Amino acid sequence: MADSGNCYKVRLCCAQLGITLARRPVNILAGESRTAEFLALNPNGRIPLLQLPDGRLLAESNAMLGYLAAQSSLLPSDRFERALVHQWLFFEQYSHERFIATNRYWLHILGDAEFYAEQIKANEAPGYAALDVMEAVLAKSPFIAVGTYSIADIALYAYTHVAHEGGFDLTDYANIRAWLNRVEAEPGHIPMSA
Amino acid sequence: MADSGNCYKVRLCCAQLGITLARRPVNILAGESRTAEFLALNPNGRIPLLQLPDGRLLAESNAMLGYLAAQSSLLPSDRFERALVHQWLFFEQYSHERFIATNRYWLHILGDAEFYAEQIKANEAPGYAALDVMEAVLAKSPFIAVGTYSIADIALYAYTHVAHEGGFDLTDYANIRAWLNRVEAEPGHIPMSA
Numbered sequence: 001m002a003d004s005g006n007c008y009k010v011r012l013c014c015a016q017l018g019i020t021l022a023r024r025p026v027n028i029l030a031g032e033s034r035t036a037e038f039l040a041l042n043p044n045g046r047i048p049l050l051q052l053p054d055g056r057l058l059a060e061s062n063a064m065l066g067y068l069a070a071q072s073s074l075l076p077s078d079r080f081e082r083a084l085v086h087q088w089l090f091f092e093q094y095s096h097e098r099f100i101a102t103n104r105y106w107l108h109i110l111g112d113a114e115f116y117a118e119q120i121k122a123n124e125a126p127g128y129a130a131l132d133v134m135e136a137v138l139a140k141s142p143f144i145a146v147g148t149y150s151i152a153d154i155a156l157y158a159y160t161h162v163a164h165e166g167g168f169d170l171t172d173y174a175n176i177r178a179w180l181n182r183v184e185a186e187p188g189h190i191p192m193s194a
Numbered sequence: 195m196a197d198s199g200n201c202y203k204v205r206l207c208c209a210q211l212g213i214t215l216a217r218r219p220v221n222i223l224a225g226e227s228r229t230a231e232f233l234a235l236n237p238n239g240r241i242p243l244l245q246l247p248d249g250r251l252l253a254e255s256n257a258m259l260g261y262l263a264a265q266s267s268l269l270p271s272d273r274f275e276r277a278l279v280h281q282w283l284f285f286e287q288y289s290h291e292r293f294i295a296t297n298r299y300w301l302h303i304l305g306d307a308e309f310y311a312e313q314i315k316a317n318e319a320p321g322y323a324a325l326d327v328m329e330a331v332l333a334k335s336p337f338i339a340v341g342t343y344s345i346a347d348i349a350l351y352a353y354t355h356v357a358h359e360g361g362f363d364l365t366d367y368a369n370i371r372a373w374l375n376r377v378e379a380e381p382g383h384i385p386m387s388a
Contacts, residue, residue, distance in 0.1 A: 043331060044289060056274060058274075060285060063281040080246070080252075082260075083258070083260060086256070090256050090283075094287045095238060133237045
C-alpha cells in the first residue's frame, strides 16, 4: 500500500541495502488484507507481508527490517547496541505508530475526521508524548538508537515525517526536524512516493 | 511490578537461562514510573527497565528478551527463524498486549470496570482476534514462532495465561490451553507470583 508507512519502511530499507523488491498492491480499504486468500498467507490480516524468493513469508514491518538488515551497518552487530535498536523498534510500534499512524489513517487515508473525532482526540496526548521522548533523545544523539543510522531510524522516520498528516505539529520539535533532514540525507534515501 | 506481565516475561526468561536478577519494585499506581528520577533512566516512563551490571539501561520487555536470550536456544540462530521470533514479539505488543493486558490492567489491577467500561468493550474484539490468530497457528505448531520453545512463547504466555483477568474466556481455545500447558512444562518455568 503506497501510502502506508509500515510498507514504506521496507521499501526504504531495501533501497538502501540494494535489495530488489517486487511490489504487489493490497488495497486494505477494499478489504483485500482480510480475504481468505490473504489470511492464508498472514493470519493476522495486516500489511506489509514479505515473501522471500523461496516462498517463505514474514509479517510485521519491523521484523522485516531486522531480517533484511542482518549483517549490514543498519543493524549493529554488538549485542547491546542491537538490543537498543530493538528497543526503539518496539517503542515505535507500541508508543508511536498506534497513535500517530492511526490518526493519520483516520484523517489522511480515510479522511473522516468527524466519525473518528473522539479517538483522534484521545490519541493526541500519547502521540505527542512519543514525540517528546524522541525530541529529548535526539537532543543528545544524531540518531535514535545508537550513534549511527539504523533500522530504528527507518522505522521511526516512516510515520514521523508525515506526522502532520495525522494532525501532529512538529514546529516545536527542532531536534526531530533536524533528524528528519539527517535521515533524508542518508545515501540511497527514497521518498514514500517512490 | 510483581503482577505486570511485561515484568514477568523478563523474570521467566532469566530463570530459564540461569541469570540472576536483582528486583527493584516500581509502583506505577503511585506514579513511580513518571518521577523525574525514573524518567532520567527511561524517558518513556515505562516498566520494566533492565540495568546491566555495568549500569547500561535497556527498556522494552521484548527487547530485553532478545538481549538476554542471544546465543541461547530461546532465540534461534538461523536468520529467518530469528525473524519469525521477532515477528511474534511485535505481534504480541501491537495486536495482543495492548488489548488483553490493557483490559486486565483496568479490570484486575485498577479494578475499575465501570470507569473504563467503554474502552474495555472496544478492546474485546481485537483481543479475541489476537487469540484467534494464536489458536490457528497453534493448531499446526507446538510453539508459536518456530518448532521449539522461544522467547516468542515467553512473551505471549505472559498475558495469555492471565487473559481471564482481562475478561477473556479461553474455554473455546483448546490449542492455546494445550500450549499454555506445554509452556508451563518447560524446564525452569516459574509462575508470575515467583
